[in-house]
Amino acid sequence: MTTANPNLGSPGLGADGTTTAGVEPARYGEVFDRGYKHYEGRRLGRGQAVWALVRYSIKRAMGIKKSWTAKIIPIVLYLAVTVIALIPIAIEAFIGDRFNSSEEILPYEAFFIMIFVIQSIFVATIAPEMLCGDRRENVLPLYFSRAITRLDYLLAKLGAAALLTLTISFAPAFVLWLGRQLLADSPLTAMKDNAGDLGRIVIAGVLIAFYLGAGGLMISSFTGRASIAVAIIVIGFVVLEALMVILRENVLDGTARSYSVFLSPAFTVAGLVTNLFDPDHQERMLDLEAWVYASGMGVVILLACAIMYLRYVPDE
Amino acid sequence: MMASTLLWRPFPVLMLTVRQFLGGRAVQVVTALSLVPVLFAGIYLLDTTWTTPREFLARVIFLELVAPTLLPISVLILATGALGNELEDRTLPYLTLKPVGRLRIVVEKLGGVLIVALPTVLLGLLVAFALISRAEDPFVGIASNLGVDQSLAPVLWAALVAGAAGVVAFAAIFITVSLYIPRALLTGIIYSFVWESLLGRFLPGIRVVSVRHYVQSIFVGLLDDPRIRIDNAFSPSVSFVTLEVACLIAVLLATWRLRRMNLE
Amino acid sequence: MSSRTAPPTLEQPLAGPAPEVATTLPGLIAGRQPSIVVDHASKWYGDVVAVSDVTFGVGPGVTALLGPNGAGKSTLLKMMAGLLAASSGNVRILDEPARGKPGAYRRLGLVPEQEYVYPFLTGREFVRLNALLQKLPDPDAAAERVIATVDMTEAAKRKLGGYSKGMRQRIKVAAALVHDPDVLLMDEPLNGTDPVQRAGLIALIKELGAAGKTVLVSSHVLVEVERFAENIIVIVNGKLAAAGDYRAIRDKIDAHDHAVRIRADQPRRLAAALIAEPSTRSVRLDADERLVAETSDVRAFYRAVPACARREGVRLFEVQAADESLTSVFAYLVER
Numbered sequence: 001m002t003t004a005n006p007n008l009g010s011p012g013l014g015a016d017g018t019t020t021a022g023v024e025p026a027r028y029g030e031v032f033d034r035g036y037k038h039y040e041g042r043r044l045g046r047g048q049a050v051w052a053l054v055r056y057s058i059k060r061a062m063g064i065k066k067s068w069t070a071k072i073i074p075i076v077l078y079l080a081v082t083v084i085a086l087i088p089i090a091i092e093a094f095i096g097d098r099f100n101s102s103e104e105i106l107p108y109e110a111f112f113i114m115i116f117v118i119q120s121i122f123v124a125t126i127a128p129e130m131l132c133g134d135r136r137e138n139v140l141p142l143y144f145s146r147a148i149t150r151l152d153y154l155l156a157k158l159g160a161a162a163l164l165t166l167t168i169s170f171a172p173a174f175v176l177w178l179g180r181q182l183l184a185d186s187p188l189t190a191m192k193d194n195a196g197d198l199g200r201i202v203i204a205g206v207l208i209a210f211y212l213g214a215g216g217l218m219i220s221s222f223t224g225r226a227s228i229a230v231a232i233i234v235i236g237f238v239v240l241e242a243l244m245v246i247l248r249e250n251v252l253d254g255t256a257r258s259y260s261v262f263l264s265p266a267f268t269v270a271g272l273v274t275n276l277f278d279p280d281h282q283e284r285m286l287d288l289e290a291w292v293y294a295s296g297m298g299v300v301i302l303l304a305c306a307i308m309y310l311r312y313v314p315d316e
Numbered sequence: 317m318m319a320s321t322l323l324w325r326p327f328p329v330l331m332l333t334v335r336q337f338l339g340g341r342a343v344q345v346v347t348a349l350s351l352v353p354v355l356f357a358g359i360y361l362l363d364t365t366w367t368t369p370r371e372f373l374a375r376v377i378f379l380e381l382v383a384p385t386l387l388p389i390s391v392l393i394l395a396t397g398a399l400g401n402e403l404e405d406r407t408l409p410y411l412t413l414k415p416v417g418r419l420r421i422v423v424e425k426l427g428g429v430l431i432v433a434l435p436t437v438l439l440g441l442l443v444a445f446a447l448i449s450r451a452e453d454p455f456v457g458i459a460s461n462l463g464v465d466q467s468l469a470p471v472l473w474a475a476l477v478a479g480a481a482g483v484v485a486f487a488a489i490f491i492t493v494s495l496y497i498p499r500a501l502l503t504g505i506i507y508s509f510v511w512e513s514l515l516g517r518f519l520p521g522i523r524v525v526s527v528r529h530y531v532q533s534i535f536v537g538l539l540d541d542p543r544i545r546i547d548n549a550f551s552p553s554v555s556f557v558t559l560e561v562a563c564l565i566a567v568l569l570a571t572w573r574l575r576r577m578n579l580e
Numbered sequence: 581m582s583s584r585t586a587p588p589t590l591e592q593p594l595a596g597p598a599p600e601v602a603t604t605l606p607g608l609i610a611g612r613q614p615s616i617v618v619d620h621a622s623k624w625y626g627d628v629v630a631v632s633d634v635t636f637g638v639g640p641g642v643t644a645l646l647g648p649n650g651a652g653k654s655t656l657l658k659m660m661a662g663l664l665a666a667s668s669g670n671v672r673i674l675d676e677p678a679r680g681k682p683g684a685y686r687r688l689g690l691v692p693e694q695e696y697v698y699p700f701l702t703g704r705e706f707v708r709l710n711a712l713l714q715k716l717p718d719p720d721a722a723a724e725r726v727i728a729t730v731d732m733t734e735a736a737k738r739k740l741g742g743y744s745k746g747m748r749q750r751i752k753v754a755a756a757l758v759h760d761p762d763v764l765l766m767d768e769p770l771n772g773t774d775p776v777q778r779a780g781l782i783a784l785i786k787e788l789g790a791a792g793k794t795v796l797v798s799s800h801v802l803v804e805v806e807r808f809a810e811n812i813i814v815i816v817n818g819k820l821a822a823a824g825d826y827r828a829i830r831d832k833i834d835a836h837d838h839a840v841r842i843r844a845d846q847p848r849r850l851a852a853a854l855i856a857e858p859s860t861r862s863v864r865l866d867a868d869e870r871l872v873a874e875t876s877d878v879r880a881f882y883r884a885v886p887a888c889a890r891r892e893g894v895r896l897f898e899v900q901a902a903d904e905s906l907t908s909v910f911a912y913l914v915e916r
Contacts, residue, residue: 242385
């Protein structure tokens with residue numbers, strides 16, 4: 001808005017007008033729309049900046065304020081997990097009395113295993129949206145020249161990805177748990193009695209969210225094209241699982257055989273939830289203890305973060 | 317190099333598409349994918365006692381690995397990128413603001429996808445077959461044509477023909493989908509993993525609209541081996557005709573969409 | 581280059597017998613045949629109106645499509661090029677509807693606003709691709725010709741991915757010119773160019789206009805437009821705000837009251853002196869002890885300020901138009 005007539009004293013020169021007085025203005029009408037204004041409001045600090053990026057990333061990934069075609073995939077996935085969570089509650093509510101009601105129609109570990117495909121497609125949907133667009137549209141320099149550091153950027157993206165993934169890893173299982181407690185004769189007592197299950201749901205939900213979120217983001221950090229990241233994530237899941245099964249069945253034995261589950265994200269998660277909720281299970285493929293699977297996932301999370309850190313934070 | 321210069325003139329959009337793929341990461345991903353059967357063949361060679369080479373190639377490699385997973389994903393990546401990337405990058409006006417028929421743009425784009433997809437997808441199959449047939453009996457293997465043992469040759473031909481039919485069908489369908497839906501690749505992945513795999517298991521009727529089922533039908537039909545079957549297989553001719561019709565409809569829908577759509 | 585009949589050129593007499601149809605389209609000099617007709621065209625996206633009932637004509641020569649960012653210029657150009665369908669009304673180029681007729685693109689070229697071009701092609705390959713898609717008999721010669729026109733012969737062998745913004749603008753112009761179109765639509769072609777490239781592009785635009793082509797160039801920079809177009813069309817908030825000769829429109833702006841803000845070491849003394857000037861309508865001091873003067877004759881006022889200051893021995897620190905941003909200039913046009 002500071003448009004100075006070039007024929008007069010311009011700001012900063014302290015001109016007194018003598019230099020130009022009497023000179024006919026060569027041309028009037030030089031208009032520049034600089035559109036720049038100093039911001040004089042309150043500054044909310046780095047934390048708020050990061051939080052703003054988290055919120056923006058979530059909106060972008062979910063297709064909020066975009067056409068319905070951009071929202072349809074997350075919506076379909078949410079619908080699918082909701083249905084899977086509500087059906088056992090409904091069945092237990094209507095016919096549970098006639099059978100042994102302590103028997104759950106869909107145990108938590110089976111529920112987690114069932115929704116894993118949906119969770120991974122969900123992560124393949126959101127993770128590339130978090131990082132790829134910024135690389136492709138060259139807006140990273142804009143971010144990094146602002147209050148946000150490269151580490152803040154990564155933390156914000158990881159936070160956004162994990163928060164979003166929690167809505168499909170923890171939330172549906174929580175709904176299932178809550179529904180079951182509300183069906184009990186005295187819900188409050190039931191909640192107290194089954195608090196252990198809730199704790200396990202929190203552990204599994206959070207671990208899965210960070211495991212999938214960090215892995216998806218790590219892959220996305222290598223390409224600017226969201227569709228390529230989507231492809232690599234899905235291929236990774238499918239091919240690694242097939243590879244694990246064929247290696248296990250035909251090549252490996254002993255300890256190597258037990259630890260080969262870590263090749264497959266699906267089996268790693270299955271191992272975690274199965275041993276967490278039902279330590280006495282007879283599943284031959286998942287013969288390690290829950291904490292081993294959890295540590296394996298932790299290692300993957302740390303590795304993914306380290307790789308992203310190396311990609312985004314230059315060595316100076 | 318010379319040939320590529322000559323091809324630009326009659327098929328500029330096709331050549332542009334090929335260049336677009338060769339300059340991007342999609343081809344690397346698809347090539348890596350096509351090597352997965354080779355990797356599996358290598359693992360099989362470590363221990364060949366559990367099944368015969370013929371059954372391993374037909375059942376594990378083609379019916380369980382390539383047809384349901386590798387082929388759809390490879391073709392999906394290329395097909396949704398052919399016009400999808402131009403939409404995403406807003407370069408499509410460079411093609412549509414020309415005195416060129418929309419049908420021709422779609423057909424040349426399809427051609428570009430096929431030129432890249434056919435060799436990359438089928439190459440892995442070929443190498444896996446060659447590897448296993450050599451290992452089975454090194455002398456026979458090397459002597460026979462293409463390095464493929466005679467007893468495995470029918471499996472290879474059936475796999476190549478069925479694979480090629482699948483590539484063409486998936487390519488045409490997903491070029492079209494990418495003109496209608498921004499996240500076409502994800503939609504395709506949900507289609508081939510959730511729709512065809514999960515739902516297909518519970519609702520056999522879905523097979524009628526499953527490209528994979530037609531591809532597998534062509535394979536077992538051409539192979540005609542009583543030990544290698546799939547449930548409810550269609551005859552190869554029915555499968556071919558159905559896929560052809562599907563391609564035709566897809567190309568027409570894409571052309572119509574290209575005429576009507578607003579380009580930002 | 582072509583055997584097509586050339587459209588009327590600028591050299592044709594402005595007066596004289598009018599052609600069969602007397603056009604009364606805004607923006608069109610009486611008697612000229614319009615190459616581009618925008619007829620009550622609107623475009624909306626849901627509740628957002630991008631272009632609202634706009635009617636104007638563009639004849640041969642250079643015309644600038646002027647307006648602030650987000651005014652609807654790009655949307656209008658895309659509707660003209662047939663990329664977008666109008667929500668209502670219609671757009672015709674050389675008497676043909678702009679959409680659904682690929683054949684029309686033989687006579688139309690568009691330089692899109694979009695900066696991204698195929699990074700994997702060289703400049704030459706890109707221009708040649710456009711020539712091939714235009715089905716030119718000798719695509720290589722046509723490509724070389726326009727590459728030379730935009731002065732990119734040296735850089736044409738490099739990949740587009742490594743081009744600077746200015747180079748990309750020039751190669752895009754070359755691609756749009758390769759088939760020698762009668763109508764050329766350019767969306768902010770001077771964005772990202774350095775002064776030398778800008779001068780080159782402006783000379784090219786003028787040359788095309790003088791050769792009888794219809795060239796419509798969008799810009800949000802008023803001073804830039806002055807250098808190549810005498811005829812302007814101003815769009816503000818999706819509506820037609822002004823159309824016609826640049827000078828005539830500017831005079832209308834001049835005649836309007838303007839506010840000027842002055843910072844000086846003795847503002848009260850200067851205010852007293854300025855109030856005596858005939859060009860001054862009112863003077864007041866704002867909260868920061870800045871002097872805000874209203875004037876009806878800006879040119880005279882700008883001459884009077886330094887003269888008064890010198891006479892009174894006042895030091896001037898800053899003289900700025902309080903309302904002279906592009907937006908406020910357009911606001912005057914709208915209020916007209």
